[in-house]
Amino acid sequence: MDVLTIAEAAQTTGWSARMLRYIEHSGLVAPRRSEGGYRLYGPAQVERLRTLRDLVTTYDIGLAELAFMARLRSEPEAAAAVGEWFATRPARPEEPPVTDWLRFEQEKHERLLTHTEK
Amino acid sequence: MDVLTIAEAAQTTGWSARMLRYIEHSGLVAPRRSEGGYRLYGPAQVERLRTLRDLVTTYDIGLAELAFMARLRSEPEAAAAVGEWFATRPARPEEPPVTDWLRFEQEKHERLLTHTEK
DNA sequence: CAGACCTTGGCACGGATGTGTCAACTTGCA
DNA sequence: TGCAAGTTGACACATCCGTGCCAAGGTCTG
Numbered sequence: 205m206d207v208l209t210i211a212e213a214a215q216t217t218g219w220s221a222r223m224l225r226y227i228e229h230s231g232l233v234a235p236r237r238s239e240g241g242y243r244l245y246g247p248a249q250v251e252r253l254r255t256l257r258d259l260v261t262t263y264d265i266g267l268a269e270l271a272f273m274a275r276l277r278s279e280p281e282a283a284a285a286v287g288e289w290f291a292t293r294p295a296r297p298e299e300p301p302v303t304d305w306l307r308f309e310q311e312k313h314e315r316l317l318t319h320t321e322k
Numbered sequence: 323m324d325v326l327t328i329a330e331a332a333q334t335t336g337w338s339a340r341m342l343r344y345i346e347h348s349g350l351v352a353p354r355r356s357e358g359g360y361r362l363y364g365p366a367q368v369e370r371l372r373t374l375r376d377l378v379t380t381y382d383i384g385l386a387e388l389a390f391m392a393r394l395r396s397e398p399e400a401a402a403a404v405g406e407w408f409a410t411r412p413a414r415p416e417e418p419p420v421t422d423w424l425r426f427e428q429e430k431h432e433r434l435l436t437h438t439e440k
Numbered sequence: 441c442a443g444a445c446c447t448t449g450g451c452a453c454g455g456a457t458g459t460g461t462c463a464a465c466t467t468g469c470a
Numbered sequence: 471t472g473c474a475a476g477t478t479g480a481c482a483c484a485t486c487c488g489t490g491c492c493a494a495g496g497t498c499t500g
Binding site: 209210211221225238240241242243266 | 475476477478486
């Protein structure tokens with residue numbers, strides 16, 4: 205029974221069934237379907253829905269923004285263009301040399317890596 | 323005379339003055355100000371506005387989405403969380419190998435982030 | 441100093457987001 | 471076979487996004 209129906213998935217993830225459908229609609233988490241068309245959420249999707257909830261609530265990020273990120277992931281060209289735009293800083297003379305574009309959490313990783321082992 | 327007033331900047335960038343204010347409001351391109359409070363757009367800002375226009379029109383990206391990207395750039399923690407979410411794949415077997423798009427995250431590192439503390 | 445231009449603030453408006461709810465119908469299971 | 475539970479589709483609504491436009495009042499410059 206690790207295949208949940210929409211109501212069950214809603215229950216354990218904190219979303220409403222309505223939102224689960226909406227989330228699927230926006231392409232963020234899509235469940236499998238039964239023969240008859242019922243949505244079947246597996247453990248992976250459930251986990252994904254939970255983390256999505258955390259992400260959205262703790263950082264106050266909209267589903268639309270995440271959908272946009274997803275889009276960038278599937279459109280490298282657009283992603284590159286965006287990255288370029290941000291990398292090209294306002295041309296302030298004495299600014300540090302454009303730290304290789306969108307690697308946001310880099311510093312964090314470096315810090316982590318200095319004392320963590322995989 | 324490479325310091326333009328808002329109407330002039332609007333003229334050469336293709337935006338309307340109204341939108342220039344809006345763009346500033348959303349934190350994407352902010353001009354200097356004169357003593358009296360007039361917006362003064364330098365060549366850098368103008369260029370930025372032009373490329374912004376290209377970006378927005380050719381890829382049909384909203385200013386809000388770009389503002390979101392900007393936010394991620396200034397909030398590494400949120401960026402890391404988002405990156406992690408996307409890096410953690412839906413565990414669907416038949417998905418294409420996520421073309422290492424923007425190197426938002428590296429699969430090797432995400433595991434670390436999952437359970438490490440600052 | 442006058443008139444052109446700018447500033448902020450607000451009203452308006454169509455379209456998108458995020459959510460709920462109801463209706464009409466189809467599936468799944470005891 | 472019946473009824474609980476799922477499905478899609480649509481209506482509703484508050485709030486944002488992207489824009490335009492207008493008003494009341496400062497700023498700039500010939």
